[in-house]
Amino acid sequence: MDVSVLILNYNTCQLTLDCIASVYRSQTQYTYEMIVVDNHSSDDSVTRIPATFPDAVFIANPDNGGFAKGNNIGMKQARGRYTLLLNSDTIVEPDTLETMVSFMDSHPRAGAAGCKIILPDGTLDKACKRGFPTPSASFYYAFGFSKWFPNNPKFNGYQLGYLSPDDSYQVDSLVGAFMLVRREVIEQIGGLDEAFFMYGEDIDWCYRIKEAGWEIHYRGNTFIVHYKGASSRRKPFKIIYEFHRAMWLFHRKHYRKQYSFVTNGIVYAGIGVKLAMSLIKNKLLRPASASTAETERRIQT
DSSP states (O other), X not given: OXXXXXXXXXXXXXXXXXXXXXXXXOOOSSOEEEEEEEOSOSSSHHHHHHHHOTTSEEXXXXXXXXXXXXXXHHHTTOOSSEEEEEETTEEEOXXXXXXXXXXXXXXXTEEEEEEXXXXXXXXXXXXXXXXXXXXXXXXXXXXXXXXXXXXXXXXXXXXXXXXXXXXXXXXXXXXXXXEEXXXXXXXXXXXXOTTOXXXXXHHHHHHHHHHTTOEEEEEEEEEEEEOOOOTTSOOOHHHHHHHHHHHHHHHHHHTGGGSOHHHHHHHHHHXXXXXXXXXXXXXXXXXXXXXXXXXXXXXXX
């Protein structure tokens, strides 16, 4: 088995069905298996998905333990030389698997690789290629400097906006919506850190991959489409809280010992300020319609 395609589902039945169908349309010489992990959905996922795709491995969890825990459960069942983390709200192009696996096979030091990810309107999902959120990079990103100086590497260390999304190069971090990881890497460093519930676990994983001496590559020569929740409408508190909690967890885990007490205090205060600003901004947005609220509730990342 070459690739284990791992999809985490939580109340995204139709999105997941569409995602699986797009994978099965892949034009590739490589063999792959489909593993769907359901995080205790309340919709008809547990009946429709296995009925529609009986060849897929379907795992129904008794509770929703989050993105990291759900994917880790699926990884234990994976038989492939590579494991592909794939969001349920994505559509894979027919050439994507072939392109990405071929690249990994020809680059044995590549521990993980990701491709270009575009949104339904054709714009880039900027999370698909990132630098690590160091205190300075996080500051420039959180408080808008990266938008003011989009072509300046100093102010764009996080989203790497100065690099063309159509090119290919090594990066620090990918996004969990599409991450192809070598089996040896998972055996060496373990799975996702389950302290992260629904944000940050992908960056943490990439940090550990590079720390173990592996390369991480971004490939701009193929893409997937990512259907994310609308950002112009009000979000649930938990979404905003978990996003900022992930910032705190990552810094505490990887950077706290590298910086002084003062710097760490400034970082934690900055996260608190950013959380407060996000909550205030979110409060001013118009409430989501019933259908939009349901769709956003279903989105994992």
